[in-house]
Amino acid sequence: AxxxxxxxxxxxxxxxxxxxxxxxxxxxxxxxxxxxxxxxxxxxxxxxxxxxxxxxxxxxxxxxxxDQKRVYYLSLEFLMGRALDNAMLNVxxxxxxxxxxxxxxxxxxxxxxxxRDAALGNGGLGRLAACFLDSLATLNYPAWGYALRYRYGIFRQEIVDGYQVEVPDYWLDFNPWEFPRHDVTVDVQFYGNVRKYQDQSGKQISVWENGEIVTAVAYDAPIPGNATKTTNNLRLWSSKASHGEFDFTKFNSGEYEQSVADQQRAETISAVLYPNDSLDRGKELRLKQQYFWCAASLFDIVRRFKKSKKAWKDFPNQVAIQLNDTHPTLAIPELQRILIDQEGLEWDEAWAIVQATFGYTNHTVLPEALEKWSVPLLQHLLPRHLQIIYDINLQFLQYVERNFPKDRDMLGRVSIIEESQPKMVRMAYLAVIGSHKVNGVAELHSDLIKTTIFKDFVKIYGPDKFTNVTNGITPRRWLHQANPRLSELIASKLGGFEYLNDLTTLHKLEAFVDDKEFRKEFQEIKYANKVRLSQYIKEKNGVAVNPAALFDIQVKRMHEYKRQQLNIFGVIHRYLEIKDMTPEEKKKVQPRVSIFGGKAAPGYWMAKTVIHLINQVGKVVNADKDVGDLLKVIFLEDYNVSKAEIIIPASDISEHISTAGTEASGTSNMKFVLNGGLIIGTCDGANIEITREVGEENIFLFGNLSEDVEDLRHAHYYEEFNLDPMLDRVFTAIREGVFGDAGQFSALVDGIVDHGDYYLVSDDFKSYVDTQRLIDEAYKKQDEWLTKTITSVSRMGFFSSDRCIDEYAEMIWNVEPVKPQTNG
Ligand code: 26Q
Known part of the structure; x- marks a missing residue:
């Protein structure tokens, strides 16, 4: 009716x-x-x-x-960007x-x-989660994302006098994409104590009581798939005081102010996204965020499961939970707690369910980024969880002892508890132990975790627990939306837009690599995209750049391991060379625009220094009449998803130049190549697989290999450190104050000259400069360059996030799509 x-x-x-x-x-x-x-x-x-x-x-x-198995993707970050264009293209x-x-x-x-961008993330990990939601919906998987509804997303970056200034990103003024579900709430407990007693049958019962309650309220956002009716759900939790708006007892007894203060304290939990993407600083509020989100999400998942009236042993047949890095690791002891304390299951039965439910994705091998939480903090905030973690550890260590009785140091090495002062809980170990599969995000990275941080766990569990799922990107946003003309040109050759949902068919484009008309249009589109970026640069930076110059772009979070300093030192070297040239020599120079963008974590002083140096170099170079159009240096403020959509299609060369073995995957490398740009890169992360796909002749690789990094670092300390002479000349210019007060940059230079050059900038400098020289020469041969770019685009089919999601579904989640009856 x-x-x-x-x-x-x-x-x-x-x-x-x-x-x-x-x-x-x-x-x-x-x-x-x-x-x-x-x-x-x-x-x-x-x-x-x-x-x-x-x-x-x-x-x-x-x-x-x-009534099929569902996937739950737990990520503290979803870097969604704008939703309208995506909605229009999908509808x-x-x-x-x-x-x-x-x-x-x-x-x-x-x-x-x-x-406004929905900027609920820092960088690669958050954007990966957003691409995964797009692919999950497009491929018709029944899947939910769970995260926090931060009132403030990643800060807005302003550049003032060449320095980064952080401005709060209050983004919720008008957000038509979210739906408050005031009827969907979960009460989450913190602090308190654990009371133990024995019931009539003599069974040990633990009750976590006298805690403080904070309420989680659900806000849902629709995630439409492309060319399908499937529209999945992203659920964001917002925190509020559990007593609601009016605490009458307090209100009536004149404690109105206290009541409001309590409310604000509760709301603080979901107030702000932590802007660190590489350093774990052990803040209590961050731990509170993690538990609040894990507890609310698990309650919600368990509630949905219980409605089906199935037996507990069926839980892993109905639920797959993927942990995006260690940030949601508390979900492991939380599910164990629900099963044993609240549902009355035996430990072993519960633990088998937990392990079968969770999968863990690792995104880093950098030791400073591996999460640890202090035992006293956990004891205070989550006393019952700490007990469960100790019990998990005990069971695990007993198992290890039985199986490796001869390896006496093994127990200390693999213990979840680090015996330091204070003791620390190693979250990555807990995540490995509580999951049935652990994956890295590119082949090299997945190999590295097996031989470094998780070496012992490979011995304990066997190699099959560890696997690789190379990252991918959604071609809907990163080609069709960001570069509509290129998407249309490809569609015209491939017979429609279906290729966007089966990117492997891109290879058919290679047949057109010699087609004159096609080549001309391809080149025109790249040029138009460069014109558009030039206009943007003129508007934002006030600098006129020549769209016919080679556009060299490095946009990503600022970090020493990503080596923006190597790039800017290379730019300075180029500048000094140009200054030495005769007018005749200058005529042979390939004009270049070096473009940078990226945020530094507010407390990351060295990264901020690099931003400052880039801006200072830009100021000097862009005003130098001797240089003119031969070199321009641009720092684009506030790099984010919507700006990436303008920047990426305009590149000729992009830089992915991390110290080998440090960048787990990288995903912008894939976006740039898919949009007809080439790459200068190290043998690191997904660069290696991009090389395998596009061919060595279509990528500019340089630098030392990851297997040599350790020896080189060792040599810096125990043998002589030889500063590269070209780099020495760059440092001399900096010290002489060519780019302003040299004192500002002394720590940056000293870190290399006096403090061991941990990121091997000097070791790789010559190779980097030589490769940039090759690029200049290659770019002058526009026809060959164009062939390289077209060939590369046609070979990028592997890097669709659809391929990753199918791999996760098959190898890790064991879930099947639910097809809507009619598509389109
Ligand atoms: C940890 C503890 C406390 C506070 C913050 C954090 C934290 C937050 C974010 C630690 C790390 C991150 C983000 C990491 C990240 O973005 N990693 C990137 O993940 C991409 C997707 O897999 C890879 O392509 C990149 O190589 C990797 O750096």
Whole structure:
């Protein structure tokens, strides 16, 4: 009977306009007389949202009815960027909306630009989670993401006098993509104590009591798949005081202020995303965030499972939980606690369920990034969990002792508890022990974790517990959305846009590598993308750059291991060379624009120094009449997802130059090549697999190999340290104050000259400069260059995140898609 009332949204341009206007006038209560771009955005977003919501509800019903195993992706970060363009492309009515907006007097791209990025992440790990949600929905997997609803996303970066300044990102003023579920709440406990007693049968019972309660409120966002009706759910938890808005007892006894203060303390838990992406600083609030989110998510998952009335042993047949790094590791003792303390299962039965449920993805081998939490802090905040962690450790160590009685140091090495002062819980070990599969994110990285940080665990569990899933990117956002003209050109050759959902068919493009018309258009598109970025640079930095120059781009979080310092030292070297040239020599120089972008963690002083140096070099070089168009140096402020969509399609060369063995995978390398750029890179992370796919002749590799890094570092300390002479000359210029007060940069230089050059900048400098020289020469042969770029694009099919998700589904989750009845 209700069917005739069910909503269907708009189908035509006129219907779209009517819906958008209706939303502007009623949902927003705004008059059309002052309808600005923002109102046009809001109306468009709300019109598309209506359509998404209908399929979203149906998908959830369908998934419940199908009664299949679901995937839960636990990630403290989802770097989603903007949602409107994605929604339009997936719903497939962008052209209708474009015409409708034109009728109302607006340009689509201006309207799209009104939306703020959902920037709930730091960098690669957060963006990977966002690409995975896109692929999960597109491939029709029943999957949910779980995270926190931060009131402040990653800070906005401003550059003031060449320095990074952090500005809070309050992004929730208007967010049409989220749906508060005030009826979906979970009470989460902190602190308190554990009381133990024996029940009638003599069984030990533990009760965690007298804690402080904070309530988690669910906010849901729809995740539409491409060319499918499947629309999955991203659930974000927001914290609030458990007593609600009015604590009458306190209010009535005159403790109103205290009541409000309690409320604010509770709300602090989900207030802010931690802006570190490589350093674990052991802050209590971070631990509270982690537990709050794990506890709320697990309660929600268990609640859904219990509705099915299945036996507990079926839990792992209904639920797969993937841990995005160690940040959600507390979910392991939390599920064990639920099963033994609340559901009354025996330890062994519960533990088998836990291990079968979880998978753990590792994203780093850097020791300073491996999470550890102090035992006293855990004891205070989560006393019952600490007991369970000790019990897990005891069982595990007994198992190890039985199986490796001869290896006497083994127990200390693999213990979850580090015997330091204070004792620490090693979260990565707990994650390995509590999961059935552990994966790295590129082949080299997955090999490295097996021979370094998890070496002993490979002996204990055997090699099959450890596997590799090389990262990928969604071609919908990173090709079709970011580079629509290229996407269309490819579609015209491949017979439609289906390739976006089966990227391996890209290889068919190689047949057109000699097609004159195709080549011309391909080149024109790259040029147009460079013109667009040039305009953006002119507007933001006030510097005119020549779009015909070679665009050399390094955009990623600022970190010593990523070696932006190597890049800027190379730029300085280039500058000094140009300064020495005669006018005749200058004519032979390939003009270049060096573009940087990326945020430094607010407390990471060295990374901030590199930002400052880049800006100082830019100031000097860009104003130097001797140099002119031959070299420009640009730092783009506030690099984020929506800016990446403009920057990446405009590159000729991008830099992925981490010290070998330090970058787990990297994912922007894939985005750049897919958009017709080439790479300069080290033999690190996914660069190695990109080389395997595109061919050695289509990538510029340089530098020492990961197997030699340890020896080189050793040699710096115990033998002589030989500073590369070209780098020495660069340092002399810095010390002489060519780029401003030399004192500002002394720590950066000293770290290399006097303190062991941990990241091997000097060792790799010559090889880097030589390779940049090769690039200059290669770029001059525009025809060969174009062949390289087209060939590379056509060989990037492997790097779709669809391929990764199918690998996770098959090797780790054992889940199947739930196909909607009709597609499209
Ligand atoms: C840990 C403890 C306390 C506070 C913060 C953190 C923290 C937060 C974020 C530690 C690490 C991160 C993020 C790491 C990250 O982005 N890693 C990148 O993951 C990508 C996806 O797999 C890889 O491509 C990159 O190589 C890797 O650096």
């Amino acid at each position: 209700w069917k005739k009332f069910s909503a269907k949204g708009f189908e035509t341009k006129d219907e779209f306009e009517a819906e958008a206007v209706r939303h502007i006038e009623t949902t927003l209560a705004r008059s059309l007389f002052n309808c600005d771009e923002f109102a046009a955005y809001a109306g468009t977003a709300l019109a598309f949202r209506d359509r998404l919501v209908i399929e979203w509800n149906k998908t959830q019903q369908r998934h419940t009815f199908a 497939g009515m962008k052209d209708i909306a474009k015409d409708g907006l034109a009728d109302l007097g607006f340009r689509m791209e201006d309207v799209i630009a009104q939306e």
